[in-house]
Amino acid sequence: MLSASKDHESVVRTRINEAALRLFAERGAARVNVKDLASYAGVARGTVYAHVHSPDALFGEVAAALPAGAIPPRPGPSCPARLHSVTKT
Numbered sequence: 001m002l003s004a005s006k007d008h009e010s011v012v013r014t015r016i017n018e019a020a021l022r023l024f025a026e027r028g029a030a031r032v033n034v035k036d037l038a039s040y041a042g043v044a045r046g047t048v049y050a051h052v053h054s055p056d057a058l059f060g061e062v063a064a065a066l067p068a069g070a071i072p073p074r075p076g077p078s079c080p081a082r083l084h085s086v087t088k089t
Contacts, residue, residue, distance in 0.1 A: 013051050015041040021062050029059045 019041035023032045032055070038045045052058045 009051075012041075012043060012047060015043065016048060016051055017058075017062055017065070020058050021066075024059065024062060029055070 016037065019037055020032065023037060023040055034045050034048050034052075038048045041048070
């Protein structure tokens with residue numbers, strides 16, 4: 001049963017990270033709040049708090065998972081604009 005629990009935790013964390021990526025791209029990291037992140041990920045706010053140590057840590061994790069060059073150095077397109085272009089499907 002422990003394995004199923006770990007699988008569930010992994011799925012939830014992936015949903016949170018994917019929601020964060022989309023919201024960071026659309027709004028910018030400074031404009032993303034836990035309520036919207038939880039709603040977009042389909043989880044409770046408490047679940048987000050249980051998985052995310054800090055907003056900076058979440059942004060770092062999401063950014064680290066992107067392909068090399070996805071976030072340009074300054075000057076250039078803003079990070080939200082560049083993230084948005086990467087996440088378009």
